Amino acid sequence: xxxxxxxxxxxxxxxxxxxxxxxxxxxxxxxxxxxxxxxxxxxxxxxxxxxxxxxxxxxxxxxxxxxxxxxxxxxxxxxxxxxxxxxxxxxxxxxxxxxxxxxxxxxxxxxxxxxxxxxxxxxxxxxxxxxxxxxxxxxxxxxxxxxxxxxxxxxxxxxxxxxxxxxxxxxxxxxxxxxxxxxxxxxxxxxxxxxx
Amino acid sequence: xxxxxxxxxxxxxxxxxxxxxxxxxxxxxxxxxxxxxxxxxxxxxxxxxxxxxxxxxxxxxxxxxxxxxxxxxxxxxxxxxxxxxxxxxxxxxxxxxxxxxxxxxxxxxxxxxxxxxxxxxxxxxxxxxxxxxxxxxxxxxxxxxxxxxxxxxxxxxxxxxxxxxxxxxxxxxxxxxxxxxxxxxxxxxxxxxxxxxxxxxxxxxxxxxxxxxxxxxxxxxxxxxxxxxxxx
Numbered sequence: 001x002x003x004x005x006x007x008x009x010x011x012x013x014x015x016x017x018x019x020x021x022x023x024x025x026x027x028x029x030x031x032x033x034x035x036x037x038x039x040x041x042x043x044x045x046x047x048x049x050x051x052x053x054x055x056x057x058x059x060x061x062x063x064x065x066x067x068x069x070x071x072x073x074x075x076x077x078x079x080x081x082x083x084x085x086x087x088x089x090x091x092x093x094x095x096x097x098x099x100x101x102x103x104x105x106x107x108x109x110x111x112x113x114x115x116x117x118x119x120x121x122x123x124x125x126x127x128x129x130x131x132x133x134x135x136x137x138x139x140x141x142x143x144x145x146x147x148x149x150x151x152x153x154x155x156x157x158x159x160x161x162x163x164x165x166x167x168x169x170x171x172x173x174x175x176x177x178x179x180x181x182x183x184x185x186x187x188x189x190x191x192x193x194x195x196x
Numbered sequence: 197x198x199x200x201x202x203x204x205x206x207x208x209x210x211x212x213x214x215x216x217x218x219x220x221x222x223x224x225x226x227x228x229x230x231x232x233x234x235x236x237x238x239x240x241x242x243x244x245x246x247x248x249x250x251x252x253x254x255x256x257x258x259x260x261x262x263x264x265x266x267x268x269x270x271x272x273x274x275x276x277x278x279x280x281x282x283x284x285x286x287x288x289x290x291x292x293x294x295x296x297x298x299x300x301x302x303x304x305x306x307x308x309x310x311x312x313x314x315x316x317x318x319x320x321x322x323x324x325x326x327x328x329x330x331x332x333x334x335x336x337x338x339x340x341x342x343x344x345x346x347x348x349x350x351x352x353x354x355x356x357x358x359x360x361x362x363x364x365x366x367x368x369x370x371x372x373x374x375x376x377x378x379x380x381x382x383x384x385x386x387x388x389x390x391x392x393x394x395x396x397x398x399x400x401x402x403x404x405x406x407x408x409x410x411x412x413x414x415x416x417x418x419x420x421x422x423x424x425x426x427x428x
Contacts, residue, residue, distance in 0.1 A: 139237070
């Protein structure tokens, strides 16, 4: 390979590979606001989406995203650990906090009501295909721990090891929980559902 | 277990597991079906509008701004770390004077310890009857000397803190935190009164679980009350 060819590969490679999250966080802590913006843009939609899958309320999900980033930016993460795992761990804990704060009465209502009615109105559902609406409704009926594992793995595309870190589980427990959650989801999908 | 490898992405499978899926057509088809369900989940949109970077920066600036309560922040932070360490590692003192224990003398004991977390994440220990600011959150730890069934509630707010769902938590002797390995902090939803609001947090331990969450506890049960004084 010629030297010119090598140069092109290096340029192309560096163009393709995003700056690691951890490097962006360190840059932010060193005073680089632009680094924060890149990092925040990378995760803000995904993190808010994950929070919504758990708490099913838009305003709460948005607040969780905001609070999680404040905690992570100023928080305890140190080089050596995965930023992504740490971020989702913080988000997950805030979601559990939010679910608990609603109190028993609200949780009972949450269990009794089909999820998409809470937080996601009919406007949202009309934007989904019928299959997606059924899937969303079935997902909303799962207990939060099962929604969490499915969302982290399939929607947020964390590795099974990262999911294990976020949820405080062993890798084999994540696999087992994923398997059970999918089974439960299929059960709900096979039952008649009322979709607004 | 073969079922547990279905629907996983290739990078999360070992070479042996990938080979197994390739060699067994039935298993391969089942895997593809589960992976398709996972893909469908991954494509589900969430109806959210995430906050902006400006909102995060504004909140961070507000948190960094000095406040009348902030003068001992460094000291409180240090104390908080020490408190967190103590709370996490030290065994419960046998004669903690800050709670009332009710039960048979010499019988199993039950006690609550608490730490307040300020908005900056600094921790400090709180005794029963101690003050907690409205913007603080409280972490609880409940110690039981015997195995049994435990519940932690804030009766005035109608909230159950542990277990998170209704019912009782089967516990071994030892220390138990709401949220388990991922400890959860708590504060009432309602703002405290101008003069402060007393909020009791009650732990109940029973050797056998009562019939229901609101069923009367038997004489063999223990109840401990931890009073928090929320101040505006």
